Amino acid sequence: MMLTIENLTVSYGLHRALGGVSLTVSPGEIVVMLGANGAGKSSLLRAVAGICEGDTSGRIDLSGKDLLSRKPDEIVEAGIAFVPEGRGIFGDLSVWENLMLGAYSQRARAAKQDNLAAVLELFPKLAERKTQIARTMSGGEQQMVAIGRAMMSNPEILMLDEPSLGLSPLLSKELFGNLSKIRATGMGVLLVEQNAKQSLAIADRGYLIENGEITGENAAQAMLNDPAVQAAYLGGGAQTEHTQKERTNV
Numbered sequence: 001m002m003l004t005i006e007n008l009t010v011s012y013g014l015h016r017a018l019g020g021v022s023l024t025v026s027p028g029e030i031v032v033m034l035g036a037n038g039a040g041k042s043s044l045l046r047a048v049a050g051i052c053e054g055d056t057s058g059r060i061d062l063s064g065k066d067l068l069s070r071k072p073d074e075i076v077e078a079g080i081a082f083v084p085e086g087r088g089i090f091g092d093l094s095v096w097e098n099l100m101l102g103a104y105s106q107r108a109r110a111a112k113q114d115n116l117a118a119v120l121e122l123f124p125k126l127a128e129r130k131t132q133i134a135r136t137m138s139g140g141e142q143q144m145v146a147i148g149r150a151m152m153s154n155p156e157i158l159m160l161d162e163p164s165l166g167l168s169p170l171l172s173k174e175l176f177g178n179l180s181k182i183r184a185t186g187m188g189v190l191l192v193e194q195n196a197k198q199s200l201a202i203a204d205r206g207y208l209i210e211n212g213e214i215t216g217e218n219a220a221q222a223m224l225n226d227p228a229v230q231a232a233y234l235g236g237g238a239q240t241e242h243t244q245k246e247r248t249n250v
């Protein structure tokens with residue numbers, strides 16, 4: 001099922017954080033959204049997940065179903081799962097309890113055993129650690145619990161807000177490898193990342209977001225090779241006004 005976002009706006013009082021953003025995520029594709037702090041990336045994911053504190057307008061469509069302003073549990077039921085920044089797991093519960101809570105929705109119940117098998121194949125460590133209390137796990141392990149819990153809701157689209165934050169380079173690499181495996185199951189993945197290099201390396205497409213507007217869209221490989229993207233997001237040198245302007249043509 002395809003996720004189509006059209007002209008989405010988010011305002012917090014008088015402050016407009018998103019000024020009419022349009023993007024798509026197809027099944028079996030990883031889409032990464034890059035942007036500076038405060039650009040509006042989290043607002044976008046939170047609006048789609050139905051947990052944005054601001055006022056929203058526009059269209060959020062999952063294969064013909066309009067999801068704008070629906071309740072978070074209805075959005076999970078429709079097939080969108082969200083791993084928020086900071087992971088959003090229940091620290092005082094065990095790994096197993098966290099996974100089972102992920103399967104609470106109606107759509108997830110019938111497929112619970114299959115989804116569990118898929119999660120444990122992806123993260124065998126979670127089977128070994130199933131009685132461990134989540135907050136006692138390492139950052140990388142907690143990220144596995146968070147993604148596993150989201151997968152237990154049997155989603156069509158998986159959204160993640162900066163999943164590599166706080167992970168070592170090695171664990172980040174493992175995380176992005178796992179996202180590739182998730183894509184191979186046919187799920188669509190929408191990713192917000194600061195780690196532009198590693199995320200573009202596994203993504204299919206990317207969007208640039210600046211001050212609440214999409215300023216560029218391209219195939220991930222083309223973005224990796226784009227001098228303006230390199231300058232702004234890949235540590236390729238000082239950002240000049242010239243490169244700023246060019247980014248609008250990515």
Ligand code: ATP
Nearest residue numbers: 012017035036037038039040041042043044053054
């Ligand atoms: P970061 O990478 O730093 O998380 P971001 O691109 O995800 O940034 P958002 O968190 O979406 O950006 O924030 C966009 C703008 O909206 C910022 O100016 C932020 O201060 C503002 N904002 C976000 N959440 C709220 C809120 N609950 N109330 C008021 N303003 C908010």
